[in-house]
Structure formats: C-alpha cells, structure tokens
Amino acid sequence: xxxxxxxxxxxLEYMQAEPSVDVSPLALSILQLLDERPMHPYELxxxxxxxxxxxxIRLNFGSLYHTxxxxxxxxxxxxxxREKEGNRPERTIYRLTPTGREVLVGVVGDIVARPRRExxxxxxxxxxxxxxxxxxxxxxxxxxxxxxxxxxxxxxRILEELQAHGLKRLALIELEHKIAMLEAERQWVxxxxxxxxxxxxxxSTGMVRDIEGLRRRHGSxxx
Amino acid sequence: xxxxxxxxxxxLEYMQAEPSVDVSPLALSILQLLDERPMHPYELxxxxxxxxxxxxIRLNFGSLYHTxxxxxxxxxxxxxxREKEGNRPERTIYRLTPTGREVLVGVVGDIVARPRRExxxxxxxxxxxxxxxxxxxxxxxxxxxxxxxxxxxxxxRILEELQAHGLKRLALIELEHKIAMLEAERQWVxxxxxxxxxxxxxxSTGMVRDIEGLRRRHGSxxx
DNA sequence: ACCCTGATATCCGGCGTCAAGTAACCGCCT
DNA sequence: AGGCGGTTACTTGACGCCGGATATCAGGGT
Numbered sequence: 371x372x373x374x375x376x377x378x379x380x381x382l383e384y385m386q387a388e389p390s391v392d393v394s395p396l397a398l399s400i401l402q403l404l405d406e407r408p409m410h411p412y413e414l415x416x417x418x419x420x421x422x423x424x425x426x427i428r429l430n431f432g433s434l435y436h437t438x439x440x441x442x443x444x445x446x447x448x449x450x451x452r453e454k455e456g457n458r459p460e461r462t463i464y465r466l467t468p469t470g471r472e473v474l475v476g477v478v479g480d481i482v483a484r485p486r487r488e489x490x491x492x493x494x495x496x497x498x499x500x501x502x503x504x505x506x507x508x509x510x511x512x513x514x515x516x517x518x519x520x521x522x523x524x525x526x527r528i529l530e531e532l533q534a535h536g537l538k539r540l541a542l543i544e545l546e547h548k549i550a551m552l553e554a555e556r557q558w559v560x561x562x563x564x565x566x567x568x569x570x571x572x573x574s575t576g577m578v579r580d581i582e583g584l585r586r587r588h589g590s591x592x593x
Numbered sequence: 594x595x596x597x598x599x600x601x602x603x604x605l606e607y608m609q610a611e612p613s614v615d616v617s618p619l620a621l622s623i624l625q626l627l628d629e630r631p632m633h634p635y636e637l638x639x640x641x642x643x644x645x646x647x648x649x650i651r652l653n654f655g656s657l658y659h660t661x662x663x664x665x666x667x668x669x670x671x672x673x674x675r676e677k678e679g680n681r682p683e684r685t686i687y688r689l690t691p692t693g694r695e696v697l698v699g700v701v702g703d704i705v706a707r708p709r710r711e712x713x714x715x716x717x718x719x720x721x722x723x724x725x726x727x728x729x730x731x732x733x734x735x736x737x738x739x740x741x742x743x744x745x746x747x748x749x750r751i752l753e754e755l756q757a758h759g760l761k762r763l764a765l766i767e768l769e770h771k772i773a774m775l776e777a778e779r780q781w782v783x784x785x786x787x788x789x790x791x792x793x794x795x796x797s798t799g800m801v802r803d804i805e806g807l808r809r810r811h812g813s814x815x816x
Numbered sequence: 817a818c819c820c821t822g823a824t825a826t827c828c829g830g831c832g833t834c835a836a837g838t839a840a841c842c843g844c845c846t
Numbered sequence: 847a848g849g850c851g852g853t854t855a856c857t858t859g860a861c862g863c864c865g866g867a868t869a870t871c872a873g874g875g876t
Contacts (some may be wrong), residue, residue, distance in 0.1 A: 394863095395717035402721050412824050426716040433864050435825070440863090455873055459824045479725060481718030483733035485740050485778075490711050493649040494618035495704030496767040498625050502702060510706035517708050535720075539794055544719040547781065554777035558770065571762055617831090635856050656832050658857070663831090680839055682856050 391590045393477045397437050399475040401446060401466060408450050411438050426544055437466065440536035446470035492555075504566055504573040511563035518556040525549050616700045618650045620660050624669060624689060624697040629689035631673050634661050649767055661687065669693035715778075727789055727796040734786035741779040748772050 393401075403414055415434055418424055441447045442464070450465040466474075499507050529545050539546070565571040616624075626637055638657055641647055652669075664670045665687070673688040722730050752768050762769070788794040 395714060398717055398721060402724070405724075407616055407788060410824085416823090423720065426712065426720055430865055431789070431825075432827090432866070436863065440729045455823095455872095459826090460869075461824065474678040474721075475724055476784055478718060479729065479733055480720045481714050482725070482730065483724060483736040483740075485744070486714050488711070488713050489618065489649065489651050491618060491704050491709050493767050493770060494621055495701060496770055497646065497649055498621060498697075498701045499705060499766065500763055501625070501628075506702065507705065514708060517706075521716050534651070538797065540723055540796060543722065543785070543794075544716050546864090547716060547719055551774070551778065555774065558773050562766070571766075573763060574761065582671065633856085639855090652834085653833065654857075655834070655859090659831065678840090678855095682838080682858090738874065 393473070394437065396433060397441060398474070398477055398481070399423055399427050400434075400437060400441060401470055401477075404447055404464055404466040405471060405474060408463050410463045411435055414438075426548070432496040441470070446473050464468065500573075500575055503575060505571075508563045508566040511559050511566070515556050515559045515563065515573065518552055518559065522549055522552050522556065525552070615807070616696070617660065619652065619656060620664060621704070622646055622650055622699055623657075623664060624693055624700075627670055627687055627689040628694060628697060631686050633684040633686045635684065635776065637661075649771070664693070669696050676772045723796075723798055726798060730796075731786045731789040734782050734789070738779050741775055741782065745772055745775050745779065748775070755785055765769060 399418060400414055403409060403417055409417070411434055415429060415431065418427065418429055423429070438447070442449065445467060447464045447466055447470050449462045451463040452460055453463065454460040502510065525545060526549060529542060529549065532542055532545075533539075562571065566573065618754065623637055623642060626632060626640055632640070634654075634657055638652060638654065641650070641652055646652070661670070668690060670687045670689055670693050672685045674686040675683055676686065677683040699764065748768060749772060752765060752772065755765055755768075756762075785794065789796065
C-alpha cells in the first residue's frame, strides 16, 4: 500500500503516510545513543546498562551486534572508525547518519502514537485458569499480587532515589509508566482474587466455553 | 539449582520446587485443547480461531507445527492416529499424555502466579519521547489514547455480546482483563498528555539524562 | 603465579514468520 | 454437465532473528 523503493539493499520509506515501523526497541535505543555520540557496540551495551535501559529493553550481545549490522545495511548508521587497542579485538565505532536521525524521530513518534498488539503471558494464563480449582486459583492470584506489589515498591524506591539525584520527571517517565501499569494490574488481580474467594465469581471447572455463537473475524485487527 | 533429570531427549522436571516454566502460550493452548479431545494440528488452529484465542495468543501455522513437534518430543502429547482423506495430505491426530496433563495444570498455575518480565514497545517509546517537542508528544499521546479508547469500546461490545450468548464470566475473564489494562493505560496516557499540554510536566528536549548517580545491578532481577 | 572480572566480539542452534504448494469443495455461469 | 474462480483444508520449507554460550585478551588484586 505505501509505495516504497528498494535501491540495492537500501529500503527507503517514501512519502511515509504510514510509517509502518518495524524497528525494534533495541534498534531505537542504538539510534538514540549514537545520536549523542559515536560509539562501538560494546560501549552501547554498557551505556544502556548504566542508564537502566535494559529494564525496559531486551538486551543481549547476540542481538545487539546483529541489530547494529542491520542498521548499517539500512544506512541509518555507518562505521566511522576502527580502532585496535593492544591485542584486543578490533572494534568498530559507528555514528548516526542524517537519514538515521530522521528515522529515529519518526519511529519514536510512531511507537508513542499507535498501540501495538502485545501478547502478555498472563492473558494466556487467565484463559486457562479454569483448569485450576477455585481455591488454588485465588491463592495463585494473591501470590501474583504480592510479587507485583514488591516490584512496585522496589521501582518506587528507585524512582524516588533518582529524583533525589536531580533527574527530571521527563527522564523518568517510563518508570512512572511501568509503576502505574504494574499497580493497575495488581489492583485488578486482587479484585478478582477476592471475587473468587467469596464466590462472587462463579466457578465451574472444565468446559466453560463453547456456546457456538461466536462468529469469527469481524474484519479489523483489534488494536 | 533445581535438580532435574535428562533421560534421552526427555527433560523431566523433578521435585518441581521451581517450576521454571518455559512453555509458550501457544504450547499451553495446544495442551489445553488436546485435553478436551484428540485433534490434528490444523484443527487446533481452527478451534483456537473459533474461540477467539488468537486474540491473546500469537498464532501461525509455522510455529504451530513446530510447537506440536516439540511437545511430542517432550512426551507431553503423542500421535494417536494417522489418517488420510482422499488425496489430502495425511494428517496426524495427537492426544494428551498423563504427563502432559500434569504439565498443563502446573504451567497454568505458574503463569498465573508469577509475573514475568515483559517488554512492551510503548515503554521504549516513552524512554525516548524527549526527542519529540512537547506539542508533538502531547498530540501523539492523544492519538494513542483515542486508539486505545476505540479498542476498549470494541472489546466491550464483544464482551457484552458474548455474555448475552450465555458465556460465563469465568470463560471471559481474559477479555475483562484486557479491557481493564487497556483502560488503565488510556487513563495514564491521557493524564500525561494533559500534563504536557499545560506545562506541568517540564519539558527539555535533548539530554535530560545522565546524572552519574545511578549505580548498577542491585542484584535481583526485577519482576 | 594465579584467578577473577571486565572488555570485546563471534558462533551456533532453536524458534517464529512468511509464503508457497497441493487437493478438495462450493457455488455459479453458461 | 462442464468448467472455472474462490475459499477452506492441510502441511512443509526456507530464511532471519534472538538468545545463550564461548573464545580471547587485559588488568588488577592476593
């Protein structure tokens, strides 16, 4: 639908009416860091860790180096320098290209603006919760609520600490978000646990599904 | 840490103090369906679609067949029958083994009880939001809130409809959950958008980060 | 002299995604 | 009745990404 041109390995987005982003968070982070200053991959990883970014972005060396490659192939970044220190492996320092910078901003906007379909494990778990008996289910939910609570507490502590260190709210917004979402889930879980315990949520192990009145595919891909 | 035994390709969990689940939602769903009755892979897929499970579980044929293979290798399921109809490809009907059933229940419990680390794209987006200017950011957030609202509306309609069809709450709990989470995010996004618009969330494009007072690795893997 | 940790990169196997490929079936048109 | 276009049944294969493990060297500590 969106017209785009392929020039060799380059894949230029042209007239991006639909940004059609398919840039992984990791890639985004790389772009972002290289926008600050040129670095070599290992340094990227180290920096991400220092800034706690790996709390929100899946990071490991395998995919890091791979992603860097891909970004280079796309022309978003280019090797600026290769240096060798002692007998260590030679390292390549990359820097952002102008195109890369555009992509960065575009992608950020897009990710923020449009929700994408995610598939959290918990949803799947819920879907099959009726395989447990009511008591167990309630207990498990309470366990979860506890874990959630612990994480919330911990992240809140970190948040305060960082604020005390002078970090601006804008720099910590993703932490705020995570805390809020975790807390929301916790509330919900707790509510359901209660409803199970006091019998308000009617339980029936086994086949609860199948009333064949569910037509399929009303067209649009939800969210 | 958890002692477990490997017998050939089998990997038995032994004294599962730490269930250490690594069963994908898709696998779970397969187990679940085969617990109802034996089926062949394509039928599994069809059933999942009929029940709207693919709204919560990533489903495509490639991984379906692969996952079935793996489950068979693990001994959770076994081929019960192979049949050929006309000139169609021969199909293999699988059924659940007793071990498989145990795994199913165990895994469900585990998934429900312990939160796992997820990496939603949006968090990453937020982390780099300062690359946008304030007005754009606010606008994008409002767009997102709109989309979220639409999805919530749509899912709510579906929920009511299914309830009207006589489905029990327990059978629809994952829908309830999704709606609640979406709504929570929507609220949060809206709040932040407002705070940006009225200047309450102080904006400063570019380097907001780096106060080198963030120590690394306090040990435990958060959530 | 030894060991542990950090720096730096690569490799390999598994899992997921996409899309192709073949057959049967259904309906309609003529 | 014949034929042909579309949808459904059913599986396989190629390929790319991801994550974990591993190799190598440097340097500091005991």
